[in-house]
Amino acid sequence: METFAALAQGFAVALTPTNLLWALVGTVLGTAVGVLPGIGPAMTVALLLPLTSTLDPTGAFIMFAGIYYGGMYGGSTTAILINTPGESANIITALDGHAMARRGRGAAALATAAIGSFVAGTLGTLALTLVAKPMVELARAFGPAEYFALMVLAFTTVTAVLGSSLLKGLLALFLGLALGMVGIDLQTGQARFTLGQPELLDGIDVVVVAVGLFAVGEALFMMARGRFIVEELLPMKGRAWMTGEEWRRSWKPWLRGAALGFPFGTLPAGGAEIPTFLSYSLERRLSKHSDEFGKGAIEGVAGPEAANNSAAAGVLVPLLSLGLPTSATAAILLAAFQQYGLQPGPLLFQNSPDLVWGLIASLYVGNVMLLVLNLPLAGVWVQLLRIPRPLLYAGILVFATVGAYTVNNSVFDVGLLYALGLMGFAMRMFDIPMAPVVIGLILGPLAEQQFRRALSISQGDWTVFFSQPLSAALLALAALALLGPPLWRILGRGRRNGPVGG
Amino acid sequence: MAATGSRANLGEALLGLAVAALGAYFVYGALTLPDPPPYARIVGPRAFPLIVAGGLLLTAAGLLIQALRGDRSGEPVDWRPLLGGFAVLAAAVALLLPLGFVPTGGLIFAVAARCLGSRRTGRDLAIGLVLALAVHLAFVRGLGLSLPAGPLAGFL
Numbered sequence: 001m002e003t004f005a006a007l008a009q010g011f012a013v014a015l016t017p018t019n020l021l022w023a024l025v026g027t028v029l030g031t032a033v034g035v036l037p038g039i040g041p042a043m044t045v046a047l048l049l050p051l052t053s054t055l056d057p058t059g060a061f062i063m064f065a066g067i068y069y070g071g072m073y074g075g076s077t078t079a080i081l082i083n084t085p086g087e088s089a090n091i092i093t094a095l096d097g098h099a100m101a102r103r104g105r106g107a108a109a110l111a112t113a114a115i116g117s118f119v120a121g122t123l124g125t126l127a128l129t130l131v132a133k134p135m136v137e138l139a140r141a142f143g144p145a146e147y148f149a150l151m152v153l154a155f156t157t158v159t160a161v162l163g164s165s166l167l168k169g170l171l172a173l174f175l176g177l178a179l180g181m182v183g184i185d186l187q188t189g190q191a192r193f194t195l196g197q198p199e200l201l202d203g204i205d206v207v208v209v210a211v212g213l214f215a216v217g218e219a220l221f222m223m224a225r226g227r228f229i230v231e232e233l234l235p236m237k238g239r240a241w242m243t244g245e246e247w248r249r250s251w252k253p254w255l256r257g258a259a260l261g262f263p264f265g266t267l268p269a270g271g272a273e274i275p276t277f278l279s280y281s282l283e284r285r286l287s288k289h290s291d292e293f294g295k296g297a298i299e300g301v302a303g304p305e306a307a308n309n310s311a312a313a314g315v316l317v318p319l320l321s322l323g324l325p326t327s328a329t330a331a332i333l334l335a336a337f338q339q340y341g342l343q344p345g346p347l348l349f350q351n352s353p354d355l356v357w358g359l360i361a362s363l364y365v366g367n368v369m370l371l372v373l374n375l376p377l378a379g380v381w382v383q384l385l386r387i388p389r390p391l392l393y394a395g396i397l398v399f400a401t402v403g404a405y406t407v408n409n410s411v412f413d414v415g416l417l418y419a420l421g422l423m424g425f426a427m428r429m430f431d432i433p434m435a436p437v438v439i440g441l442i443l444g445p446l447a448e449q450q451f452r453r454a455l456s457i458s459q460g461d462w463t464v465f466f467s468q469p470l471s472a473a474l475l476a477l478a479a480l481a482l483l484g485p486p487l488w489r490i491l492g493r494g495r496r497n498g499p500v501g502g
Numbered sequence: 503m504a505a506t507g508s509r510a511n512l513g514e515a516l517l518g519l520a521v522a523a524l525g526a527y528f529v530y531g532a533l534t535l536p537d538p539p540p541y542a543r544i545v546g547p548r549a550f551p552l553i554v555a556g557g558l559l560l561t562a563a564g565l566l567i568q569a570l571r572g573d574r575s576g577e578p579v580d581w582r583p584l585l586g587g588f589a590v591l592a593a594a595v596a597l598l599l600p601l602g603f604v605p606t607g608g609l610i611f612a613v614a615a616r617c618l619g620s621r622r623t624g625r626d627l628a629i630g631l632v633l634a635l636a637v638h639l640a641f642v643r644g645l646g647l648s649l650p651a652g653p654l655a656g657f658l
Contacts, residue, residue, distance in 0.1 A: 050647060051645065054645065054646060167561060167564045167565065167568065170557065170560075170561050170564075171521060171558075171561040171565070173557075174554055174557040174558045174561060175521075175524075175558075177554045177557070178524065178528060178554050178555075178558060181528070181550065181551050181554060185547040187538075187547065188538045188539060188546070188547050190535055190536065190538070190547055192531060192532075192535065192547060192551065193527070193528065193531045193551070216591075219587070219614060219618070220584060220587050220588075222618055223580065223583040223584045223586070223587045223614075223617045223618055224579045224580050224581075224583070224584040225577065225579070225580065226580070226583075226618055226619055227580050227619065228577075228578065228580075388620065389618060389619070390614075390615040390616075390618035390619050390620035390626075391611075391615055391620065391626070391629065393614065393615075393618050394610070394611045394612075394614040394615040394618060394620075394626070394630065395611065395633060397591075397610050397611070397614050398607045398610055398611050398630070398633060398634060398637065399637070401594065401598075401603075401606075401607065401610060402603070402607075402637055402641060402649065405598070405603075405649060405650075406641065406647045406648070406649070409648050411595060411598050411599055411650075414594070414595055414598060415595045418591040418592070418594075418595065421591070422588070426517070429513070429577065429579070430513070430514070430517055444554075447550075448550040451545065451549075451550065452544075452545040452549075452550075455544055455545045456544050456545070459544065460544040460545070
């Protein structure tokens with residue numbers, strides 16, 4: 001099998017001592033930022049992007065992937081022990097995980113989350129391995145019109161799926177697209193929307209946007225709202241291992257979560273949150289203990305935690321084969337590829353097989369590392385939660401400042417960082433989702449490029465987007481994602497499904 | 503109408519106006535671009551920004567309509583610490599080059615920690631300075647990146 005030969009080659013790359021070290025650094029960092037509420041993998045990878053100037057791409061991506069996977073593992077610890085989701089994909093875990101911790105089964109909840117993450121992460125990575133090659137073949141059929149249609153689909157699904165209202169999702173998307181327009185127009189060399197600032201000619205760096213929105217915005221939000229937020233760290237009580245019954249009740253949700261998460265991850269639908277909601281309602285429906293849900297049912301932890309890790313693997317499929325990011329972290333990974341002058345897609349598989357397959361192989365390695373880091377060492381990570389919040393967020397501000405300054409060695413970027421922090425704060429207050437901003441920022445310029453390329457090829461004929469079946473179908477799906485839910489509501493069928501509101 | 507309710511609507515209305523202003527700026531910016539060279543005439547640099555501007559103006563209209571309907575209640579905000587946070591960030595931009603990263607970082611840390619509820623400002627300043635020094639050494643010596651050294655240039 002061609003795929004397995006390539007994967008074996010990948011393991012040869014991933015298992016060199018240097019790359020193992022990068023994987024370890026990434027998984028440790030990822031678990032740490034996953035555990036700490038308020039900072040996540042997207043911001044961490046963004047802060048580390050300046051390192052791309054000194055690191056070789058394979059090592060850097062192995063580290064970034066470790067951070068990405070690690071964030072998914074670490075977030076559950078916070079959800080279970082202090083009822084604050086470490087990451088948005090852990091919101092559901094908090095429901096029953098925290099209830100388990102209250103009942104003195106915190107250790108078992110952490111264990112089922114870690115093992116479920118490992119099982120689903122590994123199965124998801126296996127699915128990624130098998131699907132990557134066929135997807136790349138499919139991607140070869142994509143021309144500019146298809147790429148543009150695909151990006152529009154990603155815009156609308158991410159917008160429709162995330163956040164409290166469609167209007168606010170759209171606002172976030174257009175803000176991101178607007179930020180992405182700033183700078184020199186690549187085709188004509190004209191400066192657009194730079195307010196006369198020479199520093200803006202190169203555009204607004206993704207590091208500044210991501211770190212400003214996520215980190216500075218979060219710190220300002222905690223200043224304004226911290227007094228009103230009460231959190232209590234529950235001790236990690238209970239026998240450190242799961243009982244036989246808890247194993248019996250966990251393994252099926254792990255497998256179902258894995259099966260649910262991966263396909264949703266590959267769709268341009270905003271990453272790992274949706275499958276966790278679906279997994280939770282599925283497990284509640286299938287469980288013999290459905291009355292326990294909300295009061296500490298282990299299935300309600302096992303299923304969603306498996307789903308989010310398998311979705312994390314799924315997100316890498318469109319990212320690597322099409323260059324299409326479907327979550328904030330994936331958008332920043334795409335920015336990292338751009339920093340190296342690499343374009344994910346068929347050419348990447350052809351020209352840099354060591355990088356791609358080394359990265360995929362490192363995901364298997366990373367999952368094993370993360371299981372070890374999170375199962376026996378869970379107690380160590382809990383100590384991170386003892387850092388007083390004021391010092392944690394103050395430290396995040398210091399790191400954010402360094403991160404923004406080192407992008408271009410310019411104080412202008414630091415000012416821009418703080419201004420975007422203000423915007424992030426306002427977005428938090430108004431409940432506007434952040435991920436569409438980052439995705440719009442990264443994908444917007446690429447969408448414009450494909451849009452203009454498609455119209456140049458067609459000599460200005462706008463029907464080019466609808467005359468080919470593939471791009472027409474993608475655009476139809478995009479319209480459906482945007483207009484479907486409101487129409488559904490107007491027609492008065494089914495108000496809401498699943499515990500999304502909980 | 504309750505006081506908090508009307509304030510939240512004012513917030514949404516201001517948000518809508520801000521987004522409308524941004525949309526208007528994008529329309530203005532796109533229309534005042536010089537004419538593109540002939541090879542870029544089919545879809546010039548104006549088309550996409552105009553689409554984005556249209557989207558911004560439409561969402562702004564939606565937000566304003568929502569604000570007038572007033573169907574959202576606001577969350578309380580602790581203004582004093584928040585304004586302290588804004589102040590220290592503004593000061594940091596001004597001080598970063600003249601003072602250098604280490605003192606500025608220490609200042610950000612101490613003031614931000616206070617605004618976040620810590621009451622041991624002396625200790626926080628010490629922690630902040632040590633953290634900033636460690637970050638400076640790690641980034642400059644370890645990773646070969648550059649940070650403003652300020653008057654401490656000779657010692658770092």
